[in-house]
Structures are given as C-alpha cells and as structure tokens.
Amino acid sequence: VPDGKAKDMLALLRDYNHLASYYAPEVKSSRVLSNLGGAATVAMRMTKQKMVTVVLDTEYGVQTGLTGATGYGFSRSMHIWQIAGAGTAHERRLPEGDDDGFLWRLNSYWSFLELPDGLLIECEAISLTRDVPSALAWLIVPLTKDMARESLEFTLSATRNALVSGLPTERPIQ
Numbered sequence: 001v002p003d004g005k006a007k008d009m010l011a012l013l014r015d016y017n018h019l020a021s022y023y024a025p026e027v028k029s030s031r032v033l034s035n036l037g038g039a040a041t042v043a044m045r046m047t048k049q050k051m052v053t054v055v056l057d058t059e060y061g062v063q064t065g066l067t068g069a070t071g072y073g074f075s076r077s078m079h080i081w082q083i084a085g086a087g088t089a090h091e092r093r094l095p096e097g098d099d100d101g102f103l104w105r106l107n108s109y110w111s112f113l114e115l116p117d118g119l120l121i122e123c124e125a126i127s128l129t130r131d132v133p134s135a136l137a138w139l140i141v142p143l144t145k146d147m148a149r150e151s152l153e154f155t156l157s158a159t160r161n162a163l164v165s166g167l168p169t170e171r172p173i174q
Contacts (some may be wrong), residue, residue, distance in 0.1 A: 001163045004119025006071045009112045011167055012159065013064050013073040016042045022162040026154060028055075038065050041078070047086075048147055051139065054102045055086035057093055073110035080104065101130035102147075108155075121159060125152050 001009075012022065019030035019042075026046055033041040040062045048054045059079040065072055082099035085091045105128045112121045127148045 001119040001121065001160050002117065004114070004121075004163050006066055006069050006112055006114040006119060008163055008167055009110075009119060009121065009159075010064060010066045010071050010073075012162055013062075013110065014040075015167070016040060016062075019044060023155065023158050025049075026151065033059070039063050042075075045083075048102075048151070050147065053086075054100070055083040056103060057081045057083060058106070069114035071110075071112045073108070075106075075108040075110075077106045080106065097130065099130070104128045104130045119163065121156070123152065123156055123159070125155075127151075 015022070016030055016032040016035070020027045026048060028045040028047050030042060030044040033043055035041075042060050042062050044058050044060070046056045046058060048056075057079075058077055058081075060075045060077055062076075063072075063074045079096065080103055081093040081096060082102065083091060084094055105126075107126045109124045110122070112119055125148070
C-alpha cells in the first residue's frame with residue numbers, strides 16, 4: 001500500500017463495528033461482542049454468492065497488536081452457523097454441523113510491516129469445510145474450492161482500497 005502506515009492497518013483491523021463498510025458485499029454486518037484492547041470477540045454476518053447464495057453468522061476471537069512498524073492480527077472462528085431463509089420472516093440458524101458444509105472454520109493471520117515507501121501486508125487464511133451431502137457434492141465441492149481463493153483475493157484488495165482511500169477519522173477506533 002503506497003504511503004500506508006501500520007497504525008492505520010491496526011485501526012482498520014480493530015474497526016469491528018464497521019467491517020461491512022470496508023468488506024461489502026461479503027461482510028453484511030459486524031459488531032463487537034467484547035473488547036479488551038488487543039483481544040476481542042466479534043460477530044459477523046457474511047454472504048457469498050456464486051451459483052447459490054450462502055449466508056453465515058460467525059463469531060471470531062481476534063487478537064491484534066503493533067510493535068513499532070510491525071503489526072499482526074489473528075482471527076480464529078469460534079462459531080459458524082449457516083442461515084436458512086436469510087432475509088425472510090422464516091430466517092433461522094441451522095445447528096452447527098447440520099448444514100450444507102460450506103464452511104466449518106475460518107482462521108485468518110495478518111502481518112504487516114511499515115516500510116519507507118508504504119505498507120507491506122500479508123494475509124494467510126485457513127478454511128475448513130464439512131463433509132458435503134453426496135446429493136449436493138457436484139455443486140458444493142467446486143464452489144468451496146473457488147470461494148476460498150476468491151474471498152482471500154477480495155479481502156486483500158478491499159483492505160488495500162480502504163487504506164488508500166483513508167479511514168474515517170470521526171470514528172473512535174476500539
């Protein structure tokens with residue numbers, strides 16, 4: 001990120017209640033459940049649309065920090081629920097493990113380094129899917145393979161765009 005600053009990246013990672021403004025349309029909403037500075041619990045509603053639309057309610061344990069010009073962020077999923085009938089009067093969370101198997105766990109590991117000419121950002125993500133019902137395997141298996149790569153590319157691009165455009169200064173960063 002040209003002219004990027006580590007403090008701005010940390011502020012972006014900690015702007016838990018506004019992640020949808022940076023990562024739409026994949027992140028529909030987010031809110032902090034608890035915040036102890038460098039450690040937080042965050043809830044997010046995520047949507048992925050390919051041949052089908054998948055809506056997930058998720059909760060993550062997040063740790064972030066900054067030491068000089070070097071920063072990090074770890075996000076580890078604690079719960080992931082697939083939403084049936086999202087956006088309707090019949091919307092409901094499916095029990096964990098009793099869904100279509102799109103996503104079981106998602107962990108993200110960020111590292112960033114401020115250099116004289118900008119900010120170097122790295123994000124590694126590990127996603128696990130459940131066994132897919134055999135009747136849906138022909139559809140779901142190719143989708144899950146593509147979705148992981150596409151989501152990571154989208155996340156890195158959206159992060160860069162948020163930092164280049166500048167974070168809103170009127171928001172108190174948690």
